[in-house]
Amino acid sequence: MDRRTHVSRRTFLKGAAATGALAGVGSLLDFQPVHFRHAQARTDISTEVFQNACPRNCYDTCAILTTVEDGVIKSVTGNPKNTYTRGRLCVKGNSYPRIVYSPDRIKYPMRQKGRGSGNWERISWDEAMTEIAQKILDIKKEYGSTLPICLNKYSGNFNLLNYGIEGMMSSIGYTSRAAGTPCWPAGIDAQTFDFGTIWNNDPEEMVDSKYLILWGVNPAWCAVHSMQIVLEAKKRGCKIVAIDPLFSQTAVKADLYLQIKPSTDGALALGMCRYILDNELYDGDWLVRNAKGYEEFFGYLKNNITVEWAAEKTGIPAKVIENLAHEFASVKPAGIWIGYGMQRHTNGGQNVRAIDALVAMTGNVGIPGGGARYAHLETWGFNYHAMVHSPPAGSLGDGDRLINMNNFAAEVLAADEPPIKMLWIACRNPMAQDPETSVMQKAFEAMDLVVTVDQFMNDTVKMSDIVLPCTTLFESPGINVSYWHHWMNLNEQAIAPMYEAKHDVEIAMELSKKLNELEPGSCSFPTDLTMEEWLANEFNAGIYQLFGINDWRELKSKGPVKAESLKVAWQNGRFRTPSGKYEFWSEEAEKFGHHPLPVWVEEYKAPEKYPFRCISPHWKLGIHSQFQQTDWMEQINDKPFVEIHPNVAAQYGIHEGDNVKVYNDLGYVIVPARITTATSKDCVVVYEAWYKDKNFNINYTVKALPADMGSKATGMPGIAFHDNFVNIEKV
Amino acid sequence: MRLMPLDQKSNLLDDLEKRFQTYLFFSQYYAGKADPPILSWFYHEMDSFLGEHPLIIQGLDLLHEVQGEDSTAFRYDFNRLFVGPGKLLAPPYESAYLNQDGLVMQEETLSVRKYYRTAGLEISALGREPDDHIVFQLEFICYLLSQEAQALNGVEDDHINYLELYRKFFAEHLMIWVPKHTRDVQVHSQTSACKAMGLLLEGFLETEKQALN
Numbered sequence: 034m035d036r037r038t039h040v041s042r043r044t045f046l047k048g049a050a051a052t053g054a055l056a057g058v059g060s061l062l063d064f065q066p067v068h069f070r071h072a073q074a075r076t077d078i079s080t081e082v083f084q085n086a087c088p089r090n091c092y093d094t095c096a097i098l099t100t101v102e103d104g105v106i107k108s109v110t111g112n113p114k115n116t117y118t119r120g121r122l123c124v125k126g127n128s129y130p131r132i133v134y135s136p137d138r139i140k141y142p143m144r145q146k147g148r149g150s151g152n153w154e155r156i157s158w159d160e161a162m163t164e165i166a167q168k169i170l171d172i173k174k175e176y177g178s179t180l181p182i183c184l185n186k187y188s189g190n191f192n193l194l195n196y197g198i199e200g201m202m203s204s205i206g207y208t209s210r211a212a213g214t215p216c217w218p219a220g221i222d223a224q225t226f227d228f229g230t231i232w233n234n235d236p237e238e239m240v241d242s243k244y245l246i247l248w249g250v251n252p253a254w255c256a257v258h259s260m261q262i263v264l265e266a267k268k269r270g271c272k273i274v275a276i277d278p279l280f281s282q283t284a285v286k287a288d289l290y291l292q293i294k295p296s297t298d299g300a301l302a303l304g305m306c307r308y309i310l311d312n313e314l315y316d317g318d319w320l321v322r323n324a325k326g327y328e329e330f331f332g333y334l335k336n337n338i339t340v341e342w343a344a345e346k347t348g349i350p351a352k353v354i355e356n357l358a359h360e361f362a363s364v365k366p367a368g369i370w371i372g373y374g375m376q377r378h379t380n381g382g383q384n385v386r387a388i389d390a391l392v393a394m395t396g397n398v399g400i401p402g403g404g405a406r407y408a409h410l411e412t413w414g415f416n417y418h419a420m421v422h423s424p425p426a427g428s429l430g431d432g433d434r435l436i437n438m439n440n441f442a443a444e445v446l447a448a449d450e451p452p453i454k455m456l457w458i459a460c461r462n463p464m465a466q467d468p469e470t471s472v473m474q475k476a477f478e479a480m481d482l483v484v485t486v487d488q489f490m491n492d493t494v495k496m497s498d499i500v501l502p503c504t505t506l507f508e509s510p511g512i513n514v515s516y517w518h519h520w521m522n523l524n525e526q527a528i529a530p531m532y533e534a535k536h537d538v539e540i541a542m543e544l545s546k547k548l549n550e551l552e553p554g555s556c557s558f559p560t561d562l563t564m565e566e567w568l569a570n571e572f573n574a575g576i577y578q579l580f581g582i583n584d585w586r587e588l589k590s591k592g593p594v595k596a597e598s599l600k601v602a603w604q605n606g607r608f609r610t611p612s613g614k615y616e617f618w619s620e621e622a623e624k625f626g627h628h629p630l631p632v633w634v635e636e637y638k639a640p641e642k643y644p645f646r647c648i649s650p651h652w653k654l655g656i657h658s659q660f661q662q663t664d665w666m667e668q669i670n671d672k673p674f675v676e677i678h679p680n681v682a683a684q685y686g687i688h689e690g691d692n693v694k695v696y697n698d699l700g701y702v703i704v705p706a707r708i709t710t711a712t713s714k715d716c717v718v719v720y721e722a723w724y725k726d727k728n729f730n731i732n733y734t735v736k737a738l739p740a741d742m743g744s745k746a747t748g749m750p751g752i753a754f755h756d757n758f759v760n761i762e763k764v
Numbered sequence: 765m766r767l768m769p770l771d772q773k774s775n776l777l778d779d780l781e782k783r784f785q786t787y788l789f790f791s792q793y794y795a796g797k798a799d800p801p802i803l804s805w806f807y808h809e810m811d812s813f814l815g816e817h818p819l820i821i822q823g824l825d826l827l828h829e830v831q832g833e834d835s836t837a838f839r840y841d842f843n844r845l846f847v848g849p850g851k852l853l854a855p856p857y858e859s860a861y862l863n864q865d866g867l868v869m870q871e872e873t874l875s876v877r878k879y880y881r882t883a884g885l886e887i888s889a890l891g892r893e894p895d896d897h898i899v900f901q902l903e904f905i906c907y908l909l910s911q912e913a914q915a916l917n918g919v920e921d922d923h924i925n926y927l928e929l930y931r932k933f934f935a936e937h938l939m940i941w942v943p944k945h946t947r948d949v950q951v952h953s954q955t956s957a958c959k960a961m962g963l964l965l966e967g968f969l970e971t972e973k974q975a976l977n
């Protein structure tokens with residue numbers, strides 16, 4: 034059969050007109066390309082440099098300089114004007130252009146037919162907003178309030194303007210909110226009881242320390258700019274001690290490494306305190322002037338703690354503890370950097386209090402180079418104008434309903450009167466990040482509508498109905514501060530948003546417009562501000578004074594600025610506790626159900642069936658779901674693994690590279706073994722991370738077990754991520 | 765009927781027309797404006813335009829099956845290949861294939877941008893969409909062919925040799941990457957419609973390559 038008969042041009046065109054498909058797109062002699070315009074005359078294509086700020090949940094909050102040519106990012110580098118960033122980014126930061134220009138970015142609003150089906154259709158922003166707004170209004174009608182709508186947003190982007198997401202939710206009425214923070218609450222409460230709040234010295238003056246204990250923290254991976262400072266201090270003669278259950282990259286660089294049994298940090302600190310007390314190495318003057326309840330604390334030490342006991346608990350020989358205590362108490366300034374890893378335990382908050390006590394009793398609080406360094410929020414006093422909005426007039430209810438972020442899935446499923454029917458997810462990947470993944474799956478399945486705002490496909494997007502593309506840090510303006518250093522970095526819009534990406538605040542404005550169009554008065558989120566105006570509205574006199582500027586626009590020429598007055602935390606001795614003193618004895622702690630003193634609380638012990646503690650620390654090449662998807666990171670490492678001590682491996686017949694099932698009652702993962710003495714005989718290590726296109730998630734095994742503290746300062750206790758017990762077998 | 769070499773003057777306008785319509789159709793397809801009913805029309809009305817390259821015959825046979833195919837399945841397949849939101853199985857960007865890091869908006873994209881500017885054009889979504897998206901490249905060729913035809917008809921003459929520009933653009937860009945892309949389409953497409961269109965495009969380009977040589 035020969036169907037290829039001659040068709041004349043006339044017939045062809047007739048055919049085209051008949052289908053209507055190509056009608057209006059023009060003909061050969063009269064063609065106007067629809068996707069083009071006349072090139073604007075340009076003689077030279079200029080190169081511009083913009084200021085950006087890394088908004089990741091990372092200690093370092095780097096100031097970035099971005100070179101742009103013809104509207105395209107050519108390179109990124111650290112801004113030398115920020116003396117913490119010192120002109121360099123980490124490998125993650127250096128990979129940013131690859132995120133912006135990855136062909137795999139989420140580009141347009143899309144709707145999935147059947148959650149998890151992979152059947153996506155492209156929709157316009159208007160269609161997306163209409164469907165979402167209509168659902169919100171329907172829910173309100175059916176349940177009489179907006180409480181069935183639940184927001185789960187956290188730390189994916191710490192640009193101040195991203196709090197506009199919370200603002201959008203507040204603007205539609207009272208809603209359900211994932212509350213709390215998974216990362217650091219126990220330590221925050223501990224320091225709140227002791228000092229009144231968290232406030233660490235400027236990390237740049239760590240160079241002046243004479244003795245520095247890096248306790249459960251791995252700056253060589255997770256705060257590379259501070260590692261520089263640590264190494265500089267070492268060069269100047271400071272002794273660096275690393276205390277960690279794992280022989281981390283940081284420990285490698287220390288003068289002394291102590292492999293402590295996990296979750297026994299408080300026992301070590303208290304053992305050191307006892308030695309210091311017995312040998313009268315404490316700073317009596319400081320205690321008299323500044324502390325409340327130290328006599329009671331001393332009494333507790335005398336009656337309950339011995340160095341030998343501490344040695345037994347921690348696995349660190351008594352002689353070593355004595356030496357450490359002696360050295361720490363004999364030089365000034367001596368400081369301790371308390372990591373977030375060591376407080377992810379059921380006794381984590383108490384352990385932080387014990388370490389605080391050690392720093393305080395040696396008089397190292399309030400001096401340069403000293404300090405119990407954990408974190409701070411002192412530079413965060415913005416207006417939160419994007420975040421704070423009143424519900425529309427006539428909204429029913431008496432406030433938002435709080436859903437524990439750290440037990441999110443179970444609480445979403447349990448929520449009743451009204452139930453939760455719609456999820457809005459931004460700056461998070463709960464399907465991969467949260468404990469009890471299979472429960473999370475059920476929670477998602479129970480929803481009428483799941484909306485996720487993100488840049489790349491991940492486990493959460495897969496389980497969503499609508500995905501909305503959001504801008505990268507280069508595509509929207511903003512302002513960033515750190516929870517560690519004391520700088521403020523302006524984030525300028527360096528390039529136009531790629532594809533149809535929008536900033537969360539723009540999304541909020543769009544949604545507000547649509548809601549009010551469908552039902553006037555149903556959303557109070559402002560719709561007529563430019564992004565610059567949103568930014569301007571975050572500043573106030575307090576922030577200007579703290580950073581020594583008169584107007585935020587000065588940052589455009591001045592570059593990053595530092596809050597110099599915050600340099601030495603608590604130097605003035607005015608603590609923010611109820612007594613105004615450093616509180617060894619805290620009635621606040623007692624109110625929250627804890628012992629008023631920093632006492633020892635037994636660690637969570639391995640059940641017989643699951644003899645290994647599975648520690649899931651941060652990975653060097655990503656921040657959970659972020660960065661790992663880039664080609665660079667994939668090339669260096671695209672495989673999760675489990676670290677096992679050689680003796681354990683021998684006992685279980687496991688060799689390097691063997692597939693190992695890591696399991697408990699909750700779930701399992703199967704990963705290849707890496708045999709190393711970096712871990713101890715009672716721990717296995719699986720780095721917490723998300724891998725593109727891999728069915729791996731250590732949180733399948735992690736129970737939503739609360740840490741001891743966190744409720745006072747963050748509303749919810751933290752998660753005892755590192756009290757996860759498993760067994761292993763070769764498969 | 766084969767596409768005639770471009771230098772046979774007598775047929776030039778006709779030849780331009782056929783190329784123009786073919787490129788236009790593919791650009792419409794990649795812009796998401798063609799679904800199975802339109803593709804069936806393509807099968808019935810346009811097959812004789814495309815020549816007899818084995819890939820074209822294979823593609824047309826496959827297109828024959830499209831008639832009964834479900835539009836939604838096609839749409840999902842199309843999005844998985846070219847749109848998202850997941851990792852694109854056959855990215856429609858030249859740079860995704862040619863850039864050493866597989867990134868868009870690099871040297872490769874900018875070289876395409878330069879071509880557009882030579883013809884006095886730039887994409888309206890400058891800086892927002894990669895200039896080397898296949899829709900833009902195909903539409904750009906339509907523009908070049910149209911300009912050439914208008915010059916032939918004496919409508920306009922701005923002393924740009926559009927045919928030469930087309931030849932160069934075809935050789936330096938389209939032909940270098942589109943066959944890699946259409947091979948990805950072969951591997952990953954789940955519907956006859958997407959697969960057929962991939963075969964047809966590749967076959968058409970192969971035929972055109974010979975015609976232009």
Ligand code: SF4
Nearest residue numbers: 087091094095123126
């Ligand atoms: S991830 Fe951290 S260290 Fe790396 S660029 Fe961002 S803020 Fe800096």
